[in-house]
Amino acid sequence: MASTDILVVGGGIVGQVAAIELAEAGARVTIVDAASNAGSTANAGSLHVQMQSRFMRLYPDQVPKLEASLPFYQAAAEEWVALDAAHGPFELVRNGGLMLAESPDQLAFLEAKAGREARKGLSVEMLDRTGLERIAPWLGPQILGAELCRDEGKLNPLTVNNRLRTRVSALDIRCVTDRIGRIDHAGSGVTARGVSADYRADRVIVAAAWGAGDLMGPHDLTIPTRAEPLHMNITEAGGEQIRHLIQHAERSITLKQLGSGQVVIGGGWPARDRGRDAVPGVEMMSVLGNVALAARLAPSIGGLRILRTWAGMNTVIDGASVIGSLPATDRIMMALPGDAGYTLGPLVARMVAAMMLGRTPPHDPVQFAPSRFAA
Amino acid sequence: MPDFSFDGRPVPYRTGQSLAAALTEAGIRVFRQTAKGAERGIFCGMGVCQDCLVTVNAVPNLRACMTKAAEGLEVLTQVAFADLRLAAAAPATAQARILEPEVLVIGGGAGGLSAAIAARRSGASVVVLDERRVAGGQYYKQSVEGAPLDVQQSEGAELMAEAQASGAEILGAVEIWGAFDGPLFLAEHEGAALIARPRTVIVATGAYERPCIVPGWTLPGVMTTGAAQTLWRSYRTLPGRRVAVCGSGPLNMQVALELAEGGARVAMVAEAAASPLAHPWAGLRMALAGPVLAAKGLTMLRGLRRHGVPVRNATVLTAVTRTKNGLLAAFRTAKGRQTSVEVDALCMNDGFEPQNEILRLLGADMEYDAAFGHLRCVRMEQCETSVPGLFAVGDCAGPGGAPAARTEGRIAGQAAAARAGHGDAHDLHADQRELRRHRRFQKWLWRLHSVAPRSLADTPPETILCRCEEITLGQVREGVRTTPGHVGTLKRATRVGMGRCQGRYCGSVSARLVAEATGGVIDDRSHFAPRVPVKPVSIAAILAAQETLDGLD
Numbered sequence: 061m062a063s064t065d066i067l068v069v070g071g072g073i074v075g076q077v078a079a080i081e082l083a084e085a086g087a088r089v090t091i092v093d094a095a096s097n098a099g100s101t102a103n104a105g106s107l108h109v110q111m112q113s114r115f116m117r118l119y120p121d122q123v124p125k126l127e128a129s130l131p132f133y134q135a136a137a138e139e140w141v142a143l144d145a146a147h148g149p150f151e152l153v154r155n156g157g158l159m160l161a162e163s164p165d166q167l168a169f170l171e172a173k174a175g176r177e178a179r180k181g182l183s184v185e186m187l188d189r190t191g192l193e194r195i196a197p198w199l200g201p202q203i204l205g206a207e208l209c210r211d212e213g214k215l216n217p218l219t220v221n222n223r224l225r226t227r228v229s230a231l232d233i234r235c236v237t238d239r240i241g242r243i244d245h246a247g248s249g250v251t252a253r254g255v256s257a258d259y260r261a262d263r264v265i266v267a268a269a270w271g272a273g274d275l276m277g278p279h280d281l282t283i284p285t286r287a288e289p290l291h292m293n294i295t296e297a298g299g300e301q302i303r304h305l306i307q308h309a310e311r312s313i314t315l316k317q318l319g320s321g322q323v324v325i326g327g328g329w330p331a332r333d334r335g336r337d338a339v340p341g342v343e344m345m346s347v348l349g350n351v352a353l354a355a356r357l358a359p360s361i362g363g364l365r366i367l368r369t370w371a372g373m374n375t376v377i378d379g380a381s382v383i384g385s386l387p388a389t390d391r392i393m394m395a396l397p398g399d400a401g402y403t404l405g406p407l408v409a410r411m412v413a414a415m416m417l418g419r420t421p422p423h424d425p426v427q428f429a430p431s432r433f434a435a
Numbered sequence: 436m437p438d439f440s441f442d443g444r445p446v447p448y449r450t451g452q453s454l455a456a457a458l459t460e461a462g463i464r465v466f467r468q469t470a471k472g473a474e475r476g477i478f479c480g481m482g483v484c485q486d487c488l489v490t491v492n493a494v495p496n497l498r499a500c501m502t503k504a505a506e507g508l509e510v511l512t513q514v515a516f517a518d519l520r521l522a523a524a525a526p527a528t529a530q531a532r533i534l535e536p537e538v539l540v541i542g543g544g545a546g547g548l549s550a551a552i553a554a555r556r557s558g559a560s561v562v563v564l565d566e567r568r569v570a571g572g573q574y575y576k577q578s579v580e581g582a583p584l585d586v587q588q589s590e591g592a593e594l595m596a597e598a599q600a601s602g603a604e605i606l607g608a609v610e611i612w613g614a615f616d617g618p619l620f621l622a623e624h625e626g627a628a629l630i631a632r633p634r635t636v637i638v639a640t641g642a643y644e645r646p647c648i649v650p651g652w653t654l655p656g657v658m659t660t661g662a663a664q665t666l667w668r669s670y671r672t673l674p675g676r677r678v679a680v681c682g683s684g685p686l687n688m689q690v691a692l693e694l695a696e697g698g699a700r701v702a703m704v705a706e707a708a709a710s711p712l713a714h715p716w717a718g719l720r721m722a723l724a725g726p727v728l729a730a731k732g733l734t735m736l737r738g739l740r741r742h743g744v745p746v747r748n749a750t751v752l753t754a755v756t757r758t759k760n761g762l763l764a765a766f767r768t769a770k771g772r773q774t775s776v777e778v779d780a781l782c783m784n785d786g787f788e789p790q791n792e793i794l795r796l797l798g799a800d801m802e803y804d805a806a807f808g809h810l811r812c813v814r815m816e817q818c819e820t821s822v823p824g825l826f827a828v829g830d831c832a833g834p835g836g837a838p839a840a841r842t843e844g845r846i847a848g849q850a851a852a853a854r855a856g857h858g859d860a861h862d863l864h865a866d867q868r869e870l871r872r873h874r875r876f877q878k879w880l881w882r883l884h885s886v887a888p889r890s891l892a893d894t895p896p897e898t899i900l901c902r903c904e905e906i907t908l909g910q911v912r913e914g915v916r917t918t919p920g921h922v923g924t925l926k927r928a929t930r931v932g933m934g935r936c937q938g939r940y941c942g943s944v945s946a947r948l949v950a951e952a953t954g955g956v957i958d959d960r961s962h963f964a965p966r967v968p969v970k971p972v973s974i975a976a977i978l979a980a981q982e983t984l985d986g987l988d
Contacts, residue, residue, distance in 0.1 A: 095920055095921070095924070101924075101927055198519070198520075218927055218928075218930070221927065221928070222928055225917065225918070225928075226917075229917065237920065295974070296496060296517075296935060296971060297470065297515065297516050297517070298495075298516060298517050298518070298519045299516040299517060299518045299519055300516070301519040301520075302519075320470075321470075321515075321516045339923075339964060342966060342967055344613065344615040344619065344621070344967075345984075347613065347967060347977065348621075348977055348980055348981035348984065349981060351974055351977045351978070351981075352977060352978045352981035352982070354974070355974045355975070355977070355978045356978075360519045360520065361519065361974055362973075362974050362975050362978070363494060363495065363517075363519075363973065363974070363975065364517075364519070364973070364974055365496065365971035365972055365973050365974065366968055366971065366972050366973075366974060366977065367934070367935055367937070367968070367971050368933070368937065368966055368968070369966055369967055369968070370966060
């Protein structure tokens with residue numbers, strides 16, 4: 061049985077950043093990853109800060125938690141800037157995000173939302189059509205106005221994943237492909253039981269996103285992690301035009317242009333869950349609906365072609381992240397971002413790494429304690 | 436002669452010619468610039484490689500090989516990043532048309548047309564969708580003007596006439612981009628959307644050519660043998676004045692002879708396999724299984740000798756470089772010596788890859804054929820796949836040649852019609868006997884050629900593997916080393932296969948490199964996951980399909 065100081069379960073954005081932090085501090089670290097359906101490998105690269113209207117619509121009961129998390133999102137965006145400086149460049153651009161309104165009702169919704177967000181310290185501003193003409197003249201003529209959130213941005217997850225993997229490798233962090241089914245702790249350490257082998261460690265970080273809930277059986281916790289298969293599209297390259305991250309006040313969409321000139325269209329259209337070992341399938345109505353909506357909001361992309369569609373797993377919990385030790389033992393620490401896991405990933409990872417090293421985490425974890433799920 | 440303009444300069448064309456053919460005839464080889472500043476031109480000639488892009492009347496990224504020349508068109512060299520303000524000028528599309536035939540045939544070549552005729556005879560309603568403007572497929576490729584060149588073309592013309600007379604609706608210039616359970620197909624047709632909801636489907640999408648992946652294979656002037664053949668057979672355009680042909684297989688000999696007869700100076704046919712005299716038994720068995728085709732082969736060889744075209748066996752392409760006046764193609768001969776020829780156009784065909792994207796998308800079971808290095812669709816007696824009501828005929832299920840495709844088409848056409856309630860498809864014994872004979876011929880034919888996928892062990896690391904994203908073999912090997920496991924992981928790490936052709940040339944090679952490294956077996960899942968769109972599709976066409984389907988609810 062292999063033994064290590066710290067075992068990280070899950071090798072996505074959270075697991076990699078946590079492993080890098082700990083290894084840089086001198087720990088012997090092993091990452092075990094199931095190598096299927098990781099959200100980070102399918103992510104579309106939005107840097108979210110303002111409350112996503114999609115989430116508010118789908119999970120209204122979780123809005124208070126989401127609103128309380130706003131400063132956390134802002135800090136997470138700053139964390140990305142720091143990560144980009146340390147391990148980038150990731151093609152990270154922070155030109156802000158526009159949430160569009162097509163009706164007076166939507167405009168009113170955004171105005172109220174912007175007010176709440178401003179009170180939480182976000183840099184937001186309402187723009188009317190004239191204001192939009194100055195920064196995004198290519199928007200469809202039906203757009204009445206938008207909320208601009210200056211903290212938002214975009215990046216290229218493929219580049220991020222590559223650069224972090226290079227760093228992981230340079231730090232001699234051991235990477236194993238296996239699926240952990242259970243984690244047991246005893247006085248002397250922790251044993252994570254995988255399909256191929258058991259792994260012993262002094263401590264474990266659970267960064268397994270939607271798969272984390274299933275590992276909580278022996279620990280009297282019910283963390284309602286749920287995989288949400290989502291659809292994405294990418295176009296051929298065009299000249300640079302769309303500088304912002306684009307969203308909508310009522311409808312599900314994110315739209316951005318990457319450094320490659322390609323436009324990525326996503327934002328929460330459903331894909332078909334085909335089990336944990338097969339990648340989710342693409343639904344016809346999602347391709348049509350998502351792309352058609354994008355073309356109506358940004359007619360200038362109408363002449364481009366869609367090159368590819370894909371689907372990946374988003375993780376939904378209860379609207380807030382789960383960060384910190386289990387009530388029963390501090391040998392097992394949870395590192396689960398709430399919604400917008402990719403945006404929150406680096407900050408969540410660094411908080412958990414700091415807590416494990418006995419340092420002060422870069423953000424107060426108290427509101428994210430796993431104990432809220434104790435039986 | 437009428438003309439269009441290319442970068443402001445007039446280019447004459449003959450009616451029916453593609454932009455690619457007219458440009459080639461005018462001596463223009465460079466159609467576009469890549470993101471890394473390289474030059475590209477016509478390569479596959481059949482809409483697969485997506486490399487011959489041009490801007491036409493301000494609409495960017497159109498394939499010159501699939502676009503018809505027309506008076507006054509303003510054609511521009513395609514830049515890597517099309518101006519989105521120009522792209523916005525793309526015309527709005529009309530309401531989508533909905534087709535609901537009992538039998539939908541995808542592909543109008545030898546197999547598809549035969550299937551359509553058989554299904555119509557049984558009484559089913561039939562629609563044939565073909566990507567090209569003029570059906571006929573790659574084997575029967577039809578001439579856009581003038582009388583048929585030879586027996587092969589007139590045979591194709593007869594088949595087309597028979598299909599048209601059968602009452603099947605045949606639609607050309609239809610690009611199918613989406614295949615979904617139901618089945619339901621989404622396509623783009625001359626800028627408008629098409630939706631097909633058939634009872635049964637016969638996929639007859641054929642094959643495309645496997646290239647010789649060597650340094651310089653992306654240079655303008657290097658093209659597939661089939662592309663050169665289309666230029667000549669469909670448009671009476673020579674790919675160049677001086678030509679060489681390389682790879683392996685009977686198409687290379689045939690096209691070399693056609694080009695020589697058309698007036699090109701064919702400097703060499705390099706065949707990777709040893710001389711057929713080294714395999715007398717296979718030659719004899721092939722001749723017994725298909726005496727007519729075997730005789731055709733011998734006639735071809737005699738014709739090449741008459742035109743003074745040297746056929747070099749056991750000779751393989753090693754590199755292509757640019758010279759002042761054209762291209763220098765370097766070869767390694769049987770005795771390990773280097774030789775080279777200077778040409779205007781280098782044609783390559785190193786075997787075929789089945790166009791099985793639609794079959795894979797719909798979930799048809801595949802088997803890896805290690806001898807040929809590609810996936811074959813698993814089929815039952817009557818060419819039905821593992822998906823009920825989904826049939827596959829011809830080369831898309833695994834290359835088997837046009838005569839076999841015709842027979843399979845007849846079998847599947849009757850079977851699909853029977854599935855839709857027309858006839859019983861019991862009387863297929865004669866066709867099945869004939870099919871066995873065709874397959875016997877093919878089996879021995881390919882023993883005379885070199886069909887196994889080429890080893891890349893000696894290929895220089897700077898050789899481009901992924902044409903679209905311009906990813907080298909070295910980068911892919913490094914990716915295999917640092918991100919072991921699966922070709923999908925390799926794709927995300929290196930961008931191999933992420934481009935516009937969707938991995939059609941680098942996909943099978945990448946799958947093999949991953950398998951070599953992991954020691955795993957190759958199967959359907961070793962390849963890039965099948966995804967819509969099957970071919971890049973305009974957002975305008977998606978918008979039109981969405982509006983139509985929305986209106987149906």
